[in-house]
Amino acid sequence: MSLTPRIAALVSRPQNAWNLLAESTKLQRTFQFKNFIEAFGFMTCVALRAQQMNHHPEWSNVFNKVDITLTTHTTKGLTEKDIKLAEFIDTVCTKH
Numbered sequence: 721m722s723l724t725p726r727i728a729a730l731v732s733r734p735q736n737a738w739n740l741l742a743e744s745t746k747l748q749r750t751f752q753f754k755n756f757i758e759a760f761g762f763m764t765c766v767a768l769r770a771q772q773m774n775h776h777p778e779w780s781n782v783f784n785k786v787d788i789t790l791t792t793h794t795t796k797g798l799t800e801k802d803i804k805l806a807e808f809i810d811t812v813c814t815k816h
């Protein structure tokens with residue numbers, strides 16, 4: 721499947737959607753958790769997968785919030801790796 725329908729699935733859903741930024745070169749989302757430890761556990765889940773994929777998020781954490789941006793630096797755009805990491809984040813790291 722090409723990227724477009726998979727990107728559309730991430731950004732067009734009514735809830736928990738990702739935002740498409742910077743002329744569709746970035747996927748962005750802010751996650752809010754019960755507390756800092758939940759946020760940190762989420763970041764750990766993402767970090768382990770990112771390292772395994774050799775594809776790393778641009779992110780920041782303030783207390784119970786994590787702001788994530790996904791883009792591929794080498795191509796300055798969205799690639800399969802960004803979509804895969806977003807899908808992993810949604811299906812694995814946010815289920816607890």
Ligand SMILES: C[C@H](O)[C@H](O)[C@H]1CNC2=NC(N)=NC(=O)C2=N1
Pocket residue numbers: 774775776777790791792793794795
């Ligand atoms: C040398 C190393 O493999 C590259 O810099 C990897 C690391 N992680 C990466 N992460 C992201 N988001 N984009 C990249 O292009 C990228 N490249």
